[in-house]
Amino acid sequence: MLLTRLADVSREVAATAARSRKIALLAELFRDAEPDDVPIVIPYLAGRLPQGRLGVGWKALGQSVPPADGPTLTVREVDARLTELGEVSGPGSQAERARLVAALMGAATAGEQRFLLGLITGEVRQGALDALAAEGLAQATGAPPADVRRAVMLAGSLQAVAQALLAQGPAALDRFRLTVGRPVLPMLAHSASSVAEAVGKLGACAVEEKLDGIRVQVHRDGDVVRVYTRTLDDITDRLPEVTRAALGLAGRRFVLDGEVIAFDDTGRPRSFQETAGRVGSRVDVATAAEAVPVSPVFFDALSVDDRDLLDLPFAERHAELARLVPEPMRVRRALAAGPDDVPAMEGFLAGTLARGHEGVVVKALDAPYSAGRRGASWLKVKPVHTLDLVVLAAEWGHGRRTGKLSNLHLGARTADGGFAMLGKTFKGMTDALLLWQTERLRDLAVEEHGWGVTVRPELVVEIAYDGLQRSTRYPAGVTLRFARVLRYREDKRPEEADTVETLLAAHPEVAR
DNA sequence: TTCCGACAGTGGGGTCGCAAT
DNA sequence: ATTGCGACCCCACTATCGGAA
Numbered sequence: 001m002l003l004t005r006l007a008d009v010s011r012e013v014a015a016t017a018a019r020s021r022k023i024a025l026l027a028e029l030f031r032d033a034e035p036d037d038v039p040i041v042i043p044y045l046a047g048r049l050p051q052g053r054l055g056v057g058w059k060a061l062g063q064s065v066p067p068a069d070g071p072t073l074t075v076r077e078v079d080a081r082l083t084e085l086g087e088v089s090g091p092g093s094q095a096e097r098a099r100l101v102a103a104l105m106g107a108a109t110a111g112e113q114r115f116l117l118g119l120i121t122g123e124v125r126q127g128a129l130d131a132l133a134a135e136g137l138a139q140a141t142g143a144p145p146a147d148v149r150r151a152v153m154l155a156g157s158l159q160a161v162a163q164a165l166l167a168q169g170p171a172a173l174d175r176f177r178l179t180v181g182r183p184v185l186p187m188l189a190h191s192a193s194s195v196a197e198a199v200g201k202l203g204a205c206a207v208e209e210k211l212d213g214i215r216v217q218v219h220r221d222g223d224v225v226r227v228y229t230r231t232l233d234d235i236t237d238r239l240p241e242v243t244r245a246a247l248g249l250a251g252r253r254f255v256l257d258g259e260v261i262a263f264d265d266t267g268r269p270r271s272f273q274e275t276a277g278r279v280g281s282r283v284d285v286a287t288a289a290e291a292v293p294v295s296p297v298f299f300d301a302l303s304v305d306d307r308d309l310l311d312l313p314f315a316e317r318h319a320e321l322a323r324l325v326p327e328p329m330r331v332r333r334a335l336a337a338g339p340d341d342v343p344a345m346e347g348f349l350a351g352t353l354a355r356g357h358e359g360v361v362v363k364a365l366d367a368p369y370s371a372g373r374r375g376a377s378w379l380k381v382k383p384v385h386t387l388d389l390v391v392l393a394a395e396w397g398h399g400r401r402t403g404k405l406s407n408l409h410l411g412a413r414t415a416d417g418g419f420a421m422l423g424k425t426f427k428g429m430t431d432a433l434l435l436w437q438t439e440r441l442r443d444l445a446v447e448e449h450g451w452g453v454t455v456r457p458e459l460v461v462e463i464a465y466d467g468l469q470r471s472t473r474y475p476a477g478v479t480l481r482f483a484r485v486l487r488y489r490e491d492k493r494p495e496e497a498d499t500v501e502t503l504l505a506a507h508p509e510v511a512r
Numbered sequence: 513t514t515c516c517g518a519c520a521g522t523g524g525g526g527t528c529g530c531a532a533t
Numbered sequence: 534a535t536t537g538c539g540a541c542c543c544c545a546c547t548a549t550c551g552g553a554a
Contacts, residue, residue, distance in 0.1 A: 019519085019550055055530090057539055094531060094538095123521095127549095131519060191545080214542065231541075273526060276542055280528045376517075399521065400548090407523070426523050427546050466544085469525075479525060482544055 001037045003078050003108070004071035005029070006044055007115035013045075014126035022128045026136030035167065040079045042162040046133035047124035050079065050159060054086045056120055060098050065105040067113055078104070078116070125399055130158050137162055143170035151176035153185045156232045178308045180221045180253050183228040187257075187300075187370050189361055189378035195345045198362035198379040199336050205362050206314065207345045208299055208333040210380055212272045212358040213261030214279045216296060220246045220254055227260075238282050240289060242296045251324045253305055257369075258298035258331070268356045271510075273469060299331040299361075302369060314377075315365040335365075349381065356509075358382055358466075384464050385506070387412070387480075387498045388489055390419055391459045394441045395452035397426070397434075405438040405452060410463060410483065412476070413499040419457050420476045420500050427484035428464070437488070460492040461485055468507040476500045478510060 009029050013022045026045055033041045043050045085100045105113055118124040128136075134152050138145040143165060151161045154176045164172035178184060192198040199205060215230040216239075225243040227236045236243065242260060262270040262278055269275075274292055281288035301321040302309055309317045321330065334348040335341075349360050359382030367377030389410040397406030407426040411419030429437065444455035464486050471479035504511035 017549075053540060055539065059538065089530085091531070125521075127520060129520065212543085229542075233541080272543065277527050280526090280540095280542070283529070397522075399523095401522065424524060425545095427544095430547065464545090471525075473525080481525075483524070484545055 001033055001041065001075045002071055003073040003075055003112050003115070005032075006041065006075065007109075007111045010045065010115055010118075010124060010126050011111070013128050014124075017127070019128075019132065022126075022132055023135045023139055026128065026133055027139035030136055030140035030162075030166070033166075037075050038166050039159055039163055040075050042133060042137065043159055044075070044119060045128075045136075046130045046158055047119070047122070047126065047128070048130075049082060049119055051082055051086045054082065054120060055088075055093075056085060056097055056101060058121060060094070060101055061105075061117060061120060062098075063102070065102050065113075067105075067110040068107050069109070071109050071112060073107055073112060082120075123399075134158055134161075137165060141165050141170060143173060147173045154178055154182075156183050156185055178255070178303050178310060180219050180255055180303060180306075181224070181226060183217050183219070183226075183232040184255075184302065184310075185232070186215060186217060186230055187378060189380045190376055192362065192379040192381050193384075195349055195360065195362065195381050196339070196342045198381055199342050199345060200339060202362060202364040202377065202379065203338055204365045205336050206318070206333050206365060207336060207348055208331045208361050208363060209352045209355075209357050210359045210361050210382070211259040211261045211297055211331065212269060213259045213275045213294075213297075216242065216258055216260045217302075218242060218246050218256045218258065218296065218298075220249070220252065222252055223247070235279065238279060238285055238288075239294065239296075240285065241294055245296050245329065249324055251304055253303075254301065254324060255303040256298045256321070256325070257300035257302060258296055260294050260296050262292045262294045271469065296329065297331050298325050298329060299333075300369065301325075310369045312368065313366045314363055314369075317369065353383065382466060384466070386486065387463050387465065387503065388460050388492055388496065389422065389463050390457045390494045390497045391441065391444075391455060391461055392419055392421055392457055393452060393454040394437070395424075401426075401434065403438075404434045405441050406434065407452070408437075408461065408485070410461070410480070411457060411497075412503055413494075413497050414476075415499075415501065419494075421474055422476060422500075422503075423471075423474060423479040423483055425463065425480075425483040425485060427482075429485055433485075433488075457494055460489040460494060460497050462487050462489050468503065468510045470510060476504075478504070478507075 009025055013025050081104050085097055088096050134148050135145055138148040151173045152158050155161050217228045219226045225246045227239050227242050229235055262275040264270050278288055278292040278294055301317050304320050336345050352360055362379045364377040389412055391408050392411040393409040394405035395407040397404045407424050409421055409424055411421050414420045441455050445453040446456055447454045463483050465480040466482040468478050469481050
């Protein structure tokens with residue numbers, strides 16, 4: 001199959017808003033793909049590369065190359081060239097990669113170049129990714145969409161399911177079962193603004209400590225343990241403590257879901273930055289493990305002794321977990337029967353925060369494990385802080401925000417009467433607000449840059465954030481975590497904005 | 513008819529490790 | 534030694550479509 005066909009379909013998919021039409025377009029193309037094209041065409045039209053990481057980004061794609069006159073590239077040839085590209089390493093590799101990219105781009109037409117650029121940078125912007133590709137695959141093969149989705153969750157990848165489905169038909173889906181040693185997409189949580197709201201929605205539920213660490217899925221098959229991240233990367237070698245812990249448990253075959261986190265000598269959780277740095281260290285693991293030991297803490301069991309627990313209610317899965325995993329290696333929890341228990345659950349949340357954790361996750365006791373979905377049966381509740389900050393600058397947006405000032409630079413007042421930048425945010429704005437702030441900030445602009453404008457520090461904006469963290473990038477030595485806009489405060493003057501001093505006083509554990 | 517779940521898009525900060533300067 | 538970049542951890546929020554209620 002020619003690449004130009006994919007580029008055309010991708011453009012057509014991008015041009016339609018109707019999901020049903022996007023799915024139909026994808027299905028039509030999948031049907032036309034030759035068997036050898038399938039493992040490439042499917043991920044390409046899901047907006048991804050089958051190679052995953054390539055080591056090539058915006059910079060390597062930098063200079064534009066004159067496009068070819070006519071389409072000659074086949075999908076398989078492109079894939080072969082990109083595989084070669086991904087395998088280049090060692091000194092001089094950057095120049096070599098740039099040369100290979102230029103050669104590939106030179107063989108592509110203008111339309112193909114745009115498509116390739118989107119694929120490599122992960123910004124296809126066609127309004128269809130894995131989920132719609134899975135729907136298209138179902139339509140192309142006549143398999144029930146729900147069965148395809150489930151197979152994708154269990155396989156952890158669309159490609160494997162696509163290949164089996166297109167080669168053997170819908171019957172192949174039965175082969176995708178929960179298997180020890182093969183990771184499944186983890187269940188995710190929605191947000192709720194309070195414990196009362198969460199308990200009100202879910203009824204009988206468990207309220208569990210939310211640890212600020214790295215999500216892990218731990219598989220043990222006899223003496224073999226494997227540890228996977230949320231995106232199913234294998235990080236076993238970086239976490240010897242987790243392997244030891246899993247081997248110390250009574251069961252010999254199981255799949256557990258949990259979090260890995262570093263505690264200090266007093267048993268309080270270390271900052272997310274410290275845990276993430278440890279888990280990210282892969283060269284000298286022994287030294288890193290000595291400096292920052294981590295502990296696994298589990299909250300769910302997906303499989304025990306070859307019994308697939310995914311469809312069981314959470315209450316039953318947790319009973320299995322409790323049989324297998326002793327108390328300190330399980331997440332702390334409290335049970336609520338209904339709204340009458342809200343005060344007790346609020347007390348549990350307060351205790352959790354006092355112990356230094358992020359918040360709680362409220363989980364319906366009767367819900368199955370919805371692998372890969374942000375099921376409504378898990379609701380996280382975290383305290384939200386707010387600040388009144390001053391807009392110092394704004395950056396031009398991309399994609400659907402092109403032409404609008406989008407990303408705000410936020411400043412707090414300093415002792416000398418100036419402002420210290422604390423970070424940026426682009427979150428929380430409606431389209432109307434985006435339009436308004438673009439006008440307003442243009443009026444306040446004192447300098448135009450390629451990336452945006454700096455403005456007179458006059459506009460006060462109320463910002464919500466999850467916490468403060470240390471920073472080497474910003475002048476106050478701290479930055480906001482997950483900052484988002486709540487509303488503009490035109491009733492406030494910049495002299496009334498919050499100061500760095502009060503911010504630090506509100507987070508003594510970070511300011512220390 | 514209205515409501516709401518699922519998706520895609522738009523980016524944020526940090527850390528590690530590699531290659532280039 | 535330092536800097537720039539890519540990959541991958543954590544993530545919030547809005548707009549939209551289309552099925553459920």
